[in-house]
Amino acid sequence: MPRRPVAAVGAAVLILEALGIVLVHVFLSMVVDDQQMSLAGLAPRSMSVATVIGGILFGGYLLVCAGVLVHMALRDRAPRDFLRILLISAAVVHGLLGAFSIGLVGWAAFLFMMLVLGLIVWSLVAYGERGREGGTGAGATVADAGDGAADGDAPGPAGPLTGPAPTGP
Numbered sequence: 632m633p634r635r636p637v638a639a640v641g642a643a644v645l646i647l648e649a650l651g652i653v654l655v656h657v658f659l660s661m662v663v664d665d666q667q668m669s670l671a672g673l674a675p676r677s678m679s680v681a682t683v684i685g686g687i688l689f690g691g692y693l694l695v696c697a698g699v700l701v702h703m704a705l706r707d708r709a710p711r712d713f714l715r716i717l718l719i720s721a722a723v724v725h726g727l728l729g730a731f732s733i734g735l736v737g738w739a740a741f742l743f744m745m746l747v748l749g750l751i752v753w754s755l756v757a758y759g760e761r762g763r764e765g766g767t768g769a770g771a772t773v774a775d776a777g778d779g780a781a782d783g784d785a786p787g788p789a790g791p792l793t794g795p796a797p798t799g800p
Contacts, residue, residue: 641750656686
């Protein structure tokens with residue numbers, strides 16, 4: 632399975648998405664400022680500044696996730712606990728944004744969100760738990776899983792998964 636290229640492409644897409652998110656928020660800030668829009672009595676200027684800050688924070692979050700994917704691609708190793716949770720949260724965010732974007736933006740935005748979601752999940756699943764000690768995740772072999780001696784089977788890497796082929800009528 633091409634783990635490194637998928638992680639690298641996922642990182643590149645997240646970097647472009649982060650740039651797009653920041654630019655959209657800056658544009659929305661300008662619209663709010665030009666139209667002197669207000670929500671529940673808030674000053675238009677504070678809404679404009681809050682929009683830019685929110686866009687920068689969300690773009691930064693996406694850049695950190697992209698950095699984790701770049702690190703995965705360069706080192707060919709699964710991320711540790713917190714960084715793994717960070718990527719899982721990014722996958723959940725893209726799933727939710729994809730669901731909301733169908734009605735608000737359209738099917739093209741939904742497909743883009745599902746593409747990013749797929750790249751993140753594919754990277755997480757492809758790397759599995761291999762980077763951890765004693766891990767038996769997606770990339771582990773039968774020999775990594777143990778020798779089967781605890782189950783009373785023959786010891787060795789062949790373990791309980793081998794034996795004579797079943798014969799039938």
